[in-house]
Amino acid sequence: MKPLALVVEDEAALTTLLRYNLEKEGFRVNEAADGEEALLKAKEETPDLILLDWMLPLISGIEVCRQLRRLPETKDTPIIMLTARGEESDKVRGLDSGADDYVTKPFSPAELVARIRAVLRRSKPETFTEMLAFEDINMDLSAYKVYRSGREVHLGPTEFKLLRHLMQNPGRVFSREQLLDSVWGHDVYVEPRTVDVHIRRLRKVLNEKGEKDLIRTVRSAGYSLDRSSPE
Incomplete structure (x- = not known):
């Protein structure tokens, strides 16, 4: 089962943003x-992480x-406490109250995700795995496994890296050249049509x-991972 995060926030827009980024992380x-x-x-359901x-x-x-x-x-x-109060004395109060980390608003989603990963690695090193999720696809980066609707999907190394890159950037369209650079690397010459074979x-x-x-x-553009029907 996916880990559970409890988001405690009274700003609806920020709650939506936090939900989106947490669900993207699995x-x-x-x-x-x-x-x-x-x-x-x-008390109803013990969370694995609390953003407060x-x-x-x-x-x-x-x-x-x-x-x-x-x-x-x-x-x-x-x-992890979230606050607009950035004074050192406030940070000390937050940590003294029992918080594991303290993030000052406004913050970037990437920074928050990095803090979450760091806190979970420290607190649950034996159980924490880096996960990616999109729709019914789940990717366990530490175990190098992929699941769809609960069944394990066996991928080759290149297909795994290709899917990981797409899952890290859902909805974004990548050209064949961009995928070659990100998945195969800048120093390897591969024909752009090779991307089509692996897709x-x-x-x-x-x-x-x-x-x-x-x-x-996406015709004349490339590929993306999203909820739309393929063209």
Whole structure:
């Protein structure tokens, strides 16, 4: 089962952004808009990660963090605090309340994802695996395995790297030349049409049980991974 992240944030737009980036990293996501709801959700289903806003209605993020640390279910759960307060004294307060890390708003999604990975590697080195997910495709980067709808998909090294690159950039269209540079490398000469051969192989294995084709061919442009039907 995918790891669960609890997002505790009262700004709807930021919650949507966090959900998108967490799901892209292979998490399931629960949401809470205030401190009381956060404590309730954490008790109902223990999360593997908590993103906790400092300024929350009803109960402050600092107090929520303290209470989460007193609960047996979440005493060891990684907590990253999100706040617009950037003073060193505020950071110390957040860490003293039990947070594992502290990210100041505004932040880039890439920075937050890097912090999440670092916190999980420190807290759960024996269980944490780097995952990518898109629709019903899950990629375990540490175990070098791919699953579709729960079944394992066996890919060759080049197809694995090709799929990884597409899953890291869903919706973006890459030309054959860009894929050659990213997957094969700048110093290797390969005919651009070689990309087409590997895309066909990747499609065949991913869709062998009749699943929807998620790799879109964009005429005169290249390929992308998205939810649209292929052209």
